Amino acid sequence: MGATPAHAANGVPTPDHVVVVMLENHGYDQVIGSSNAPYINSLxxxxxxLTDMHAETHPSQPNYYALFSGDTQGITDDSCVDPGSISADNLGSELIAAGKSWASYNESLPSQGDTVCRSGEYAQKHNPWFGFGNVPTSTAYTFDQFPTDYTQLPRVSFVVPNLCDDMHDCDVQTGDTWLQNNLGAYASWAQTHNSVLAITFDEDEGTDTNNIPTVLYGQPVSPGSTSSTTYSHYDLLRTIEDMEGLPYAGNASSATDITGIWQ
Known part of the structure; x- marks a missing residue:
């Protein structure tokens, strides 16, 4: 068992590694408690x-930008964004400016740094880092490049499954199995290495409430804890920024840290 996780002055932990996984288009009740998602429910x-977590809008793409940069950046649809066309602060640029490591791991991305709009089951609309000129495209890896030695992971990374494995084109069980097969070993490792796995969704199935599943797992997390506080993607972004001692991007400045779930 690793050392007791340290905490920042604001009460959130200071993990060695945070891996955020973004899944697709399912509401809280479609996943949490569902027999189709045994792995997520084991986490x-x-x-x-987080029982009262909400996305910002519909459709998918604006929510990815919200979580990554604290703002939907005026995006209202799923059309491809011109690579490097946005200059706003975001989690990636903040980490880089602070001298901390950042990366994304994108399943079915044809090659590292490829800014293609669509390729097979890969879709750029789920990869907001490509829209920002202050995030090097070289920090966008294929998922095949995800480290097997987890000590080599960046301080913060995002994992984006392809359109099938994120539950967009395929069912909940497919995505749940993908998570277990591809990130289950990291989740187990995180339990003894002061690290966090955060699983969230871009949006629900299309309702006005937009209540999405969000699960946090790892050594800094209190096992079996539940929070009924209302949170959004902006709150999750702020929490990660505070874990890393970063400034706040966009609406994260007026958001709230996720609390009440930490060791």
Whole structure:
């Protein structure tokens, strides 16, 4: 068992590694408690469940930008954004400016740094880092490049499954199995290495409430904890920024840290 996780002055932990996974188009009740998602629900029982987490809007793409940069950046649809066309601060640029490591791991991306709009089951609309000129395209890796030695992971990274494995084109069970097969070993490792796995969704199935599943797991997380506080992608972004001692991007400045779930 690793050392007791340290905490920043604001009460959130200071993990060695944070891996954020973004899944697609399913509401809270479609995943949490569902027999189609046994792995995610095992993480719920051993981690933290945010029962009142909400996305910002519909459709998908604006929510990815919200989580990454604290703002939807005026995006209202899923059309491809011109690579490097946005200059706003974001989690990636903040980490880089602070001298901390950042990366994204994108399943079915044809090659590292490829800014293609669509390729097979890969879609750029789920990869907001390509829209920002202050995030090097070289920090966008294929998922095949995800480290097997987890000590080599960046301080913060995003994992984006392809259109099938993120539950967009395929069912909940397919995505749940992908998570277990591809990130289950990291989740287990995180439990003894002061690290966090955060699983969230871009949006629900299209309702006005937009209540999405969000689960946090790892050594800094109190097992079996639940929070019924209302949170959004902006709150998750702010929490990660505070874990890393970063400034706040966009609406994260007026958001709230996720609390009540930490060891």
């Amino acid at each position: 719920v029982s051993g981690g933290a469940n």
